[in-house]
Amino acid sequence: MTARVPRRTILAFLGPSVLALLAVGIVPLGYALWKSLHDFNLTRIARQRFVGLDNYVTVLADPVFWAAVGRTAALFVIAVPIQIALGLMIALLLHRPGLGFLKTFTRLSLVLPMATTYAVVGLLAQVTLNQKYGVFNQMLGWLGIAPINFIGDPRNAFIGVIFWDVWQWTPFVALVLLAGLSTVPPEIEEAARLETKRWWTVLRHVQLPFLIPSLVAVLILRTADTLKLFDMVFTMTRGGPGNATEFIAILIERVGNRQFDIGLASAQSVILLAITIVLARLYIRMFYREVR
Amino acid sequence: MAGAAQPGGRGGLAVQAVLLALICLFCIFPFYWMVTTSLKTQAVALQSPPAWLFTPTLRNYTEVLFSDNVGVSLVNSLIVAVSTTVLAVVLGCPAAYALARFEFRAKKELWFWFITNRFVSPVVLAFPVFLIAREVGLRDTHIALILMYLTFTLPIVIWICTDQFRSIPFELDEAAMLEGASQWRIFRSICLPLAMPGVAVSAILSFIFSWNELLFAYILAPKNAKTAPAMAVTFMEGYDVPYGKIMATSTLIVVPVLIFALLASRHLVRGLTMGAVK
Numbered sequence A: 001m002t003a004r005v006p007r008r009t010i011l012a013f014l015g016p017s018v019l020a021l022l023a024v025g026i027v028p029l030g031y032a033l034w035k036s037l038h039d040f041n042l043t044r045i046a047r048q049r050f051v052g053l054d055n056y057v058t059v060l061a062d063p064v065f066w067a068a069v070g071r072t073a074a075l076f077v078i079a080v081p082i083q084i085a086l087g088l089m090i091a092l093l094l095h096r097p098g099l100g101f102l103k104t105f106t107r108l109s110l111v112l113p114m115a116t117t118y119a120v121v122g123l124l125a126q127v128t129l130n131q132k133y134g135v136f137n138q139m140l141g142w143l144g145i146a147p148i149n150f151i152g153d154p155r156n157a158f159i160g161v162i163f164w165d166v167w168q169w170t171p172f173v174a175l176v177l178l179a180g181l182s183t184v185p186p187e188i189e190e191a192a193r194l195e196t197k198r199w200w201t202v203l204r205h206v207q208l209p210f211l212i213p214s215l216v217a218v219l220i221l222r223t224a225d226t227l228k229l230f231d232m233v234f235t236m237t238r239g240g241p242g243n244a245t246e247f248i249a250i251l252i253e254r255v256g257n258r259q260f261d262i263g264l265a266s267a268q269s270v271i272l273l274a275i276t277i278v279l280a281r282l283y284i285r286m287f288y289r290e291v292r
Numbered sequence B: 001m002a003g004a005a006q007p008g009g010r011g012g013l014a015v016q017a018v019l020l021a022l023i024c025l026f027c028i029f030p031f032y033w034m035v036t037t038s039l040k041t042q043a044v045a046l047q048s049p050p051a052w053l054f055t056p057t058l059r060n061y062t063e064v065l066f067s068d069n070v071g072v073s074l075v076n077s078l079i080v081a082v083s084t085t086v087l088a089v090v091l092g093c094p095a096a097y098a099l100a101r102f103e104f105r106a107k108k109e110l111w112f113w114f115i116t117n118r119f120v121s122p123v124v125l126a127f128p129v130f131l132i133a134r135e136v137g138l139r140d141t142h143i144a145l146i147l148m149y150l151t152f153t154l155p156i157v158i159w160i161c162t163d164q165f166r167s168i169p170f171e172l173d174e175a176a177m178l179e180g181a182s183q184w185r186i187f188r189s190i191c192l193p194l195a196m197p198g199v200a201v202s203a204i205l206s207f208i209f210s211w212n213e214l215l216f217a218y219i220l221a222p223k224n225a226k227t228a229p230a231m232a233v234t235f236m237e238g239y240d241v242p243y244g245k246i247m248a249t250s251t252l253i254v255v256p257v258l259i260f261a262l263l264a265s266r267h268l269v270r271g272l273t274m275g276a277v278k
Helices: A007-035 A042-047 A054-060 A063-095 A100-115 A118-129 A135-142 A154-181 A186-195 A199-228 A231-236 A248-258 A262-287 B010-038 B059-066 B070-101 B107-119 B122-135 B142-166 B170-178 B183-194 B196-212 B215-220 B228-234 B243-263 B265-272
Strands: none
Touching (some): A007 A262, A007 B107, A007 B183, A063 A100, A063 A199, A063 A248, A063 B010, A100 A154, A100 B265, A118 A154, A118 A231, A118 B010, A118 B243, A154 A199, A154 B010, A154 B265, A186 A199, A262 B122, B059 B070, B059 B243, B070 B107, B070 B142, B070 B183, B070 B228, B070 B243, B122 B142, B122 B215, B142 B215, B142 B265, B196 B243, B243 B265
16 A cells, blocks of 8 residues: 655655665766776876777677686586575475474574675685695595695685585575475475375475575576675685686776776676676566565 | 374484584584684694694784784774664665655666665775775775665665565554644654564664675775774785684674674575565
8 A cells, every 4th residue: 555645755755865875876887887988097097098988899808807707607507506406405304394493403503604704704715625724624634535725726716616605605595495495385285295205296296386486586696696706705715826716706806906907897897787787677577576 | 294294204303303413513613613713823723634622712812803903993894884774774764664655656666776786796886986985085984885885785774674664554554644644753653663673674684784795895995994804804915824813803703793693593584585585
């Protein structure tokens, strides 16, 4: 139910937050858009000049940019299915009856990784994955595996990022899917369990249809967060060794903050933003149809 | 759903218990290692293989807090996170009320725009804001961070509170309108008090996200307004990496946020998905 009220009232209620978000969200974007049309490097500010779409041409033809995009996609394609598979197993375990206390405790434990400061996750990775002093290498040693140089080797560093991304976000996926499982009407699930004893059949034919919205939410949010991924990788590897863990946000930070090429970084940002907006629209279309 | 429908009976229950315990261990072990490492001297921290039993010391904490400015950076983090949360709630609640209660053109578009901010990467905004802040003299100030954090705190507050306001029966408003109460009066005296649970949840989530933020902090506040996560990064620079100190700083950063997260645990997923999952 909604009320018709004078325009003045509406402005009074909405104005402040609209102005605030315009100032901090849109003005900087406009500025970035404008700077992306310039040759603008902080080390030679005086030589700033308008170059039209040159920066975009440079970015789109830049193998380093596409490598970062590819790496980001690879991280998504590897990490997210692992998170969904593990998350689904955890959700099914928590959905089973019995063990009330242990399940509550598990649920609380699951909250911890996803609330952990992302930068701290990177620091934890540094400490636990160290070749000589890291506890994970010690554990691998118990299994008879020789210490692995996680941070210093390009391929292993990538695996390290995947591992910690899985650690941080599997709980999130699990809890989202658990919420999805609880939308299955109990009488339907019960009837299905009387029909078959195989959990797989129940999952496939009864629960999965109800899980689709949760899965779509997970896919879109994980895509957005993978595109944003910065803090954890920055504190863990700074995008290295070499470019091995230089994901798209890390690349933009390097170009802008360590090479001072604001023009180029802005063009990269605008491209990233375009991808982001498409995703956001998709997400909102799917989940907020009820808003009028 | 009776337990009898589950296969395996007691054996299945044991397997389930073991698996749940493993999940807990997987989630908690890194924190255990973080805290124990923070209690090690550098010599113990650099033992190979790593030591599980050792004499704990609090020296890392006293050192980072009092001689390495981590104390100051924690205060900065607190100032920024609390201020941006208060600002987001003050600005966001009336907006959420308007979205929930008023009829106007382009409402849907406005709402979309608010929520879209949740998806925008901070790296897109960081450089233009860095340049603008330099121009207007806001570089390395709390204010710059407080304002930039609105880009993600305001959408959270608006989403959660819009939902909360919608769940309040409209009859209450109608009754008040018949009494001649203004919209502002209805908002302040009737709806806002009833929406307090939602306001509280959105405030906790805003605090968590602001407290955890690194990129804006790293680029916009290199010195005076440096927040704790940005401070932790600086320890990684240089050759002799002080593990104990890094983990002590990490513990100090993470503990408050984990407490808040546990308090809001039922709503954390809702906040992270912007309400798509309830």
